[in-house]
Amino acid sequence: MSDTRIAFIGAGNMAASLIGGLRAQGLDAKQIRASDPGAETRSRVQAEHGIEVFEDNAQAIADADVIVLAVKPQVMKAVCQDLQASLRDGQLIVSIAAGITCASLQDWLGARPVVRCMPNTPALLRQGVSGLYATAEVSSAQRQQAEQLLSAVGTALWLDQEQQLDAVTAVSGSGPAYFFLLIEAMTAAGEKLGLPRETASQLTLQTALGAARMAVASDVDAAELRRRVTSPAGTTEAAIKSFQGNAFEAIVEQALQAAATRSAELAEQLGK
Ligand SMILES: NC(=O)C1=CN([C@@H]2O[C@H](COP(=O)(O)OP(=O)(O)OC[C@H]3O[C@@H](n4cnc5c(N)ncnc54)[C@H](OP(=O)(O)O)[C@@H]3O)[C@@H](O)[C@H]2O)C=CC1
Ligand SMILES: O=C(O)[C@@H]1CCC=N1
Structure with a gap:
C-alpha cells in the first residue's frame, strides 16, 4: 500500500x-x-x-x-x-x-x-x-x-x-445490520423493563462489545461461553428458552438464506 x-x-x-x-x-x-x-x-x-x-x-x-x-x-x-x-x-x-x-x-x-x-x-x-x-x-x-x-x-x-460471496454477503456484508437490530431491540426492551433509555443503551452496547471481545479472545466456542453465563434454572436459561421457543436459530437461518438468495437474484437480474 x-x-x-x-x-x-x-x-x-x-x-x-x-x-x-x-x-x-x-x-x-x-x-x-x-x-x-x-x-x-x-x-x-x-x-x-x-x-x-x-x-x-x-x-x-x-x-x-x-x-x-x-x-x-x-x-x-x-x-x-x-x-x-x-x-x-x-x-x-x-x-x-x-x-x-x-x-x-x-x-x-x-x-x-x-x-x-x-x-x-x-x-x-x-x-x-x-x-x-x-x-x-x-x-x-x-x-x-x-x-x-x-x-x-x-x-x-x-x-x-x-458463488461463496453470496454466503459472505449474508453473514458479514449485511451482518452489522443484524447486530444493530438486536441492539435496537434490547435497548427498547430494557426501557420497557423500567430503565432510562440512555442506561438501557449503555448496558446493551457495552454488553455487545464485551461479548464480541470475549468470543474473539476465547479458546472455547460461543456455545461454551453461553453455557458459562447460563446458570441452571437461572435468568439466562429463562431468556434462552424464550428465544428458542420462538425458533431463534431458524429465524436466523431463514434471514441469512434470504440475503444469500437476494445476492444471487441481483446477479440474475442485473447481470449481462
Ligand atoms: N453499505 C454496506 O454495508 C455495504 C455495501 N456494499 C456494496 O457497496 C456498494 C455501495 O453501497 P453503499 O455505499 O451502501 O451505497 P451508497 O448509495 O451509500 O453509495 C453509492 C454512491 O455511489 C454514487 N453514485 C451513483 N451513481 C454514480 C455514478 N454514475 N458514478 C459514481 N458514483 C455514483 C451514489 O450517489 P447518489 O446517492 O447521488 O446516487 C452514492 O453516493 C453497493 O454495491 C453495495 O452492494 C458492500 C458491502 C457492505
Ligand atoms: O444491503 C445490501 O445490499 C448491501 C450489501 C451488503 C450490505 N449492504
Whole structure:
C-alpha cells in the first residue's frame, strides 16, 4: 500500500468506511481519489478524509493502480460502460457490489483483472471483514494489492469459489445490520423493563462489545461461553428458552438464506 494509488467510484457509505479505514491506517490523502455525482457527498467526503473527490469518474481513475467500484448494483452496468474507454492496461478493478458477478464486470469492462469482494461497514474503524475472489487475469502482485487494501481495514479472507460471496454477503456484508437490530431491540426492551433509555443503551452496547471481545479472545466456542453465563434454572436459561421457543436459530437461518438468495437474484437480474 505504500505507494498504491486507489480510486473509488461512488463515495457513499461503504466507500467512506473504506476510505476512513485506509486514512486511519496511514495512507496519504494524495494516494486516494473518489468520484460521486452528489455535490453534498463530495464536499462531505472531501472534508472528512482530506481527499480529492471528483464529479467525473474518468478524472478520478486517471493514474490509479486500483479502481474500487463502490456504486449500487443497479447502476453498475451503466457506470462500467461509461468507464471502459478511460481505463488503462494494468489497472486492477475491485468491485464491492453485492450480487454483481466477475463475468458481468468483464463483459462491461473488457477482460480485465477483477477482484470481487464483499467488505462491511466496520471497515471505518478498521474492524471490518471481507471475502475476496479473484479472476484468472489477476496477477499475484494485484492479488496482494487487493488483499492489502482490504486488510488495511480489517480481516481479508480469500474464497475459492465466486458463488461463496453470496454466503459472505449474508453473514458479514449485511451482518452489522443484524447486530444493530438486536441492539435496537434490547435497548427498547430494557426501557420497557423500567430503565432510562440512555442506561438501557449503555448496558446493551457495552454488553455487545464485551461479548464480541470475549468470543474473539476465547479458546472455547460461543456455545461454551453461553453455557458459562447460563446458570441452571437461572435468568439466562429463562431468556434462552424464550428465544428458542420462538425458533431463534431458524429465524436466523431463514434471514441469512434470504440475503444469500437476494445476492444471487441481483446477479440474475442485473447481470449481462
Ligand atoms: N453499505 C454496506 O454495508 C455495504 C455495501 N456494499 C456494496 O457497496 C456498494 C455501495 O453501497 P453503499 O455505499 O451502501 O451505497 P451508497 O448509495 O451509500 O453509495 C453509492 C454512491 O455511489 C454514487 N453514485 C451513483 N451513481 C454514480 C455514478 N454514475 N458514478 C459514481 N458514483 C455514483 C451514489 O450517489 P447518489 O446517492 O447521488 O446516487 C452514492 O453516493 C453497493 O454495491 C453495495 O452492494 C458492500 C458491502 C457492505
Ligand atoms: O444491503 C445490501 O445490499 C448491501 C450489501 C451488503 C450490505 N449492504
